[in-house]
Amino acid sequence: MRMSEGVEWALHCCVDLSILEPTQTVPVNRLATLYDLPPAYLNKQLQALGRAGILRSTPGPRGGFRLARPLEEITLLDVVVAIEGTQPAFRCTNIIRRGPVAESDAEYGHLMPCAVSQAMRVAELAWRRHLAARVVADVRAVAELRAPRRSTMVREWLVGKGNHRERKRRPCGDRG
Amino acid sequence: MRMSEGVEWALHCCVDLSILEPTQTVPVNRLATLYDLPPAYLNKQLQALGRAGILRSTPGPRGGFRLARPLEEITLLDVVVAIEGTQPAFRCTNIIRRGPVAESDAEYGHLMPCAVSQAMRVAELAWRRHLAARVVADVRAVAELRAPRRSTMVREWLVGKGNHRERKRRPCGDRG
DNA sequence: GCAATAATACTCGGATAGAGTCTGTCCGAGTGTCTGGGG
């Protein structure tokens, strides 16, 4: 059982986007460079976050991704569900309903899960409950306690490296 | 993220083996028939349980699998770990240590997990804690409350259908 | 009738293919920006 790598990527990206102004967008290429990730694949993950209403994207030049709502309103579960989907890890295939001593529907209804399924689901629910109780802002707070200077460095790197075009903007006095 | 189907199979098989006498063995073929499962693949799963010390196997005729210890001493986590392995679902790939603003080792040591990894691991630990708090005997208790007659039916089916050979044993009076 | 022996059939156990999902990549649709020309 392995969680998609995209969850880690998505969480870090959300934290970094929260450092900037709420209206500022960052193209996926910049985020990919920040973490040395394959840009197209990271784009795929951020698309999923967009579909889930966590990020909002704008096409065209000066476009990119930005948070759709404050970091305090994004739970870890929101991100996990956006990347992994809603299906639970443990999926009962109802083997108890098969074979020579199959549980008949008369004993109890179709929709009632078996004891095994119920126990596994309770444990998984505890996991999801923990994920839902933590917002990404908490993660950012811990991260800033760890490395206070990182926020500034990331912000400056994200906005500083030519987010507004410098292509044709020659240095002052170079205009001839 | 998807948990192996073998976990469901293994849990049901443990419950069923606990119905019989502790010394009685059941071949995998019988258990596979009981749930209409591929026998060789179920065998693979039960092998994993054997390696984990949950089941004990005996080869040869009259052989098969039996519980290695009472059902009260087998936690759900034991079974999950036996099938799925010990690695966590969320695996930090340390992307924060990469790229232009990578966290330097000087900030904090190599072994210290990042805030994202820590948060995810705490949630997963809660899940494992719940799994470790429930033993398979609890699951069996719930199952028997649900379908009280099933235990008897399963026991009779497991031991009754020629567990001792009837191949050459003709009916009484047929010998002459 | 009894014991020893060889054959037998049954069991697990690990090594070997196939399917599905996760990972990674590519190109196209859409949009804001920049350049050039005209009024």
Added chain:
DNA sequence: CCCCAGACACTCGGACAGACTCTATCCGAGTATTATTGC
């Protein structure tokens, strides 16, 4: 100088291959049973 039109470059978005894990299967090693043979 200001306005407009066209071309451009940049962005996301979904469609397309490759890698890895899960699923499923097969055959071999080992053992208790069973039939046979000799005493």
